[in-house]
Amino acid sequence: MSGLATSTTKSKPAALRAYASLRFLGNRLEPERISAIFGAEPTTAYRIGEVFKQSRGHEVRGRTGLWLLSTRGRIDSTDLEVHFAYLLGVLFPGGAKKVAESVRALMAEDGLEADVGCFWYGEHGAKLPAIPDAIHAAFAEIGAVVEPDFHTD
Numbered sequence: 001m002s003g004l005a006t007s008t009t010k011s012k013p014a015a016l017r018a019y020a021s022l023r024f025l026g027n028r029l030e031p032e033r034i035s036a037i038f039g040a041e042p043t044t045a046y047r048i049g050e051v052f053k054q055s056r057g058h059e060v061r062g063r064t065g066l067w068l069l070s071t072r073g074r075i076d077s078t079d080l081e082v083h084f085a086y087l088l089g090v091l092f093p094g095g096a097k098k099v100a101e102s103v104r105a106l107m108a109e110d111g112l113e114a115d116v117g118c119f120w121y122g123e124h125g126a127k128l129p130a131i132p133d134a135i136h137a138a139f140a141e142i143g144a145v146v147e148p149d150f151h152t153d
Contacts, residue, residue: 013126013152015078019119021070022087022144024103026112029065033110037102038090043070065112072119080120080129087116088138097141104142114144124153 021043024034031045046052046062053059069090071083091100107114116139120129128150136146 013123015080015120015122015126015129017119017121018078018080018083018129019070019072019075020080020083020087021068021072021117022091022114022139023069023117024065024067024107024112024114026065026107026110028110029067029112030110031065031067033106034067034103037099037106038069040069040090042067043072044068078120078122080118080131081135083118084116084131084135088135091142092138100141107142114139114142116144116146118146118148120148120150122150122152126152128152 027048029047031042031047035041035045044052045067046065048062048065050062051059052062069087071086075083075086077083091103093099103114106112118131122128131146131148139146
C-alpha cells in the first residue's frame with residue numbers, strides 16, 4: 001500500500017481575476033497634461049473627436065476626452081487592494097499629496113471628472129471583496145468615486 005493519501009478537503013473558493021483603473025473624462029481633456037502630472041503613460045488616452053482603436057481593433061471617434069490607467073496586465077495579483085495600492089502610488093507618490101493637488105486643480109480648470117473602476121471575479125462561493133473606507137476616502141480627495149464590478153461563477 002502506498003504512503004500517499006488524497007485529501008478530500010476542498011480549499012476555500014478563490015478570486016480568479018482582479019484589476020482596477022483610474023479614469024479621467026472631459027471635453028477639454030488634454031492627455032499629455034495628465035501624463036505630465038503623474039509622470040506615467042496611460043493605458044488608453046485620447047481627446048474629444050480623436051479616432052482611436054478599441055480593444056477589439058475597431059476604430060471609433062472619442063465622444064469625450066479620456067485618460068485611463070489600468071492595472072490589467074501590469075499587476076499580477078487577484079488581491080484588489082494590491083491594484084488600488086498601485087493606483088494610489090501614482091496619485092500619492094511616497095504618500096505626498098502634491099500630485100493629487102495638481103490633478104485636482106487641472107480637473108477644476110478643465111471641467112474633468114474622475115472615477116475608479118475595479119473588477120473582481122471569483123470562483124463560485126468565493127467571498128466578494130470589501131473596499132476599505134480609507135481607499136474610498138483617498139480617491140475622494142480628487143473627487144473620484146470607486147465603482148465596483150464584482151462577480152462569481
